[in-house]
Amino acid sequence: MVALALTPPSAERLRAVDDFLAEAWADQALHDDRLRDLAVRVRFDRGVAHLTGEVDDAAQLRLVRDLVGRLAGVFAVWGRVRVAGRDPVVVDLGCGGTKQYPGNLGLDLFPAPEVDAVADLSGSLPLADDSVDVLFAVHILEHLIDFLPLVDECHRVLRPGGVLHVMSPWWGHVNAVADPTHVRLLDVQTFKGICLQRPPGTPRWYPLHAGCDGASIFADLTPLPPDATPPNTPHLSRFFT
Numbered sequence: 001m002v003a004l005a006l007t008p009p010s011a012e013r014l015r016a017v018d019d020f021l022a023e024a025w026a027d028q029a030l031h032d033d034r035l036r037d038l039a040v041r042v043r044f045d046r047g048v049a050h051l052t053g054e055v056d057d058a059a060q061l062r063l064v065r066d067l068v069g070r071l072a073g074v075f076a077v078w079g080r081v082r083v084a085g086r087d088p089v090v091v092d093l094g095c096g097g098t099k100q101y102p103g104n105l106g107l108d109l110f111p112a113p114e115v116d117a118v119a120d121l122s123g124s125l126p127l128a129d130d131s132v133d134v135l136f137a138v139h140i141l142e143h144l145i146d147f148l149p150l151v152d153e154c155h156r157v158l159r160p161g162g163v164l165h166v167m168s169p170w171w172g173h174v175n176a177v178a179d180p181t182h183v184r185l186l187d188v189q190t191f192k193g194i195c196l197q198r199p200p201g202t203p204r205w206y207p208l209h210a211g212c213d214g215a216s217i218f219a220d221l222t223p224l225p226p227d228a229t230p231p232n233t234p235h236l237s238r239f240f241t
Contacts (some may be wrong), residue, residue, distance in 0.1 A: 006172065008214035012182045017073045018044040024071055025049075028095040034176035035123050040081060044074075047213055051079030058083055058161050065208065067136070069220075075211035078165050080104075080134065080158070092151075092159075095123055100165075116240070121150050127157040128134035133195050138167045142182045151194060155203035155223045163208065165221040166191070191219040192240040206231050210239035 009017070022046040029042075038060060040053040049068045055061045061081055069077045080090050092099045095106035097114050106209040107125070108115040119126050121145055135154050141147040154164045159239045170175040171185035188210050195205045204224040211218050224230075 004108055006170075006212065006214040014046045015067075021049070021071055021073055021197060023063055025068060032061070034063060035067070038064065038118070042068055045162035047073055047075040047211075048218070049074050049077045051077065051081050054085075056084060056132075057116065060201070062090055064119065069209045070153050074209070075213050076165065076167070076220055078136075078220075079163075080135065083133075083142055089131060090134040091132050092138070093125075093129065093154075094137070094143075096148045100136045100138065110119075122146075123149075125153045127149075127159055129156055129216075130159045130232070132157045133162050135164045137163070137164065142168045142176070142184050142186060145183050145185065148194075148198075155205065158223050160225070161222060164205075164219075164221045164223075166221070167216055168219045170212050170215060175215060178227075188217050188219070189240060191221065196236075204228065204230075206219060207236070 025042050029239065038053075038055060040051055040055060040227060042064075043050045043052075051064060052116050055064070063082055065077050065079065068074060073110055078100065080088055082088065090104045092104045092106045095104070095114055096108055097112050106114045106116045106215050107119045107121070109120055111118055121140065135152070135158060137150070141150070144150060150240050151225070158164065168186045169182065171187050176185055177181060191207060191210050195207050198204075204226065205221040206228075207219065208222055208226050209218070209220040
């Protein structure tokens with residue numbers, strides 16, 4: 001369980017951790033034959049691993065994501081990677097004036113230069129079923145009184161193997177309550193509930209990664225089909241109590 005005394009790392013500490021992670025990944029990529037010829041670039045920014053480049057198939061991308069996520073100090077694994085020559089469809093939910101990667105499709109309630117389509121995120125997303133590879137919900141869920149309908153919509157529009165990236169203020173940090181437009185408090189355990197404790201018949205998720213840096217929480221989730229095997233206890237124990 002995340003302790004209340006958890007203190008966000010300083011900027012200097014985060015830079016040092018990023019340097020360590022970069023060295024650790026370079027060493028692993030050098031000595032792991034499965035990685036040596038893959039054209040995937042990994043950049044670390046405040047504990048978030050950013051993957052770019054290209055792979056031949058989805059299995060290679062899953063391998064890179066899994067191995068990067070196992071490095072101690074990684075809070076999330078975000079990416080925009082071409083698979084078999086196809087650019088991924090990446091959508092920023094509530095992007096405002098900033099997208100996570102240039103070229104993403106930006107959705108927001110209010111028009112702005114980076115917004116490609118105006119949409120109310122508390123309702124239905126203007127996206128087709130199984131049409132998106134990556135969804136970013138960065139500082140969005142805490143603004144919604146009921147964010148589960150949006151989570152369900154994300155499940156609907158993601159392709160099999162797609163990923164939903166969430167980042168929100170941790171409930172134990174002042175940032176969670178300093179903004180008067182925040183109406184929900186979140187914890188890593190919130191995503192345990194989303195993945196494991198929702199009623200039968202609701203969309204199911206598999207947690208690829210989840211973490212907290214003392215100020216923000218992160219969760220990388222991939223949709224599960226109704227008949228899929230649920231995540232096992234050893235995997236869940238990496239993230240949840």
